[in-house]
Amino acid sequence: MPDELFQRYQAAHRAHQTHAQGCTTCTDQARCRDGGRLWESFVRLQDAYLQRKRRR
DSSP, rough: OOOOOHHHHHHHHHHHHHHHHSSSOSSSSOOOHHHHHHHHHHHHHHHHHHHHHOOO
């Protein structure tokens, strides 16, 4: 079973994708307030996960 950080990182990615599919404001270069928040959460969790993998 994947670890908790991996699961959180993947959930953040799915949340961002779901939002982006229905949002008429978000683009690859600009995001609405909610889209920006979801994107930042995904990036932060992805960075943490990849950093931890590199240390192992």
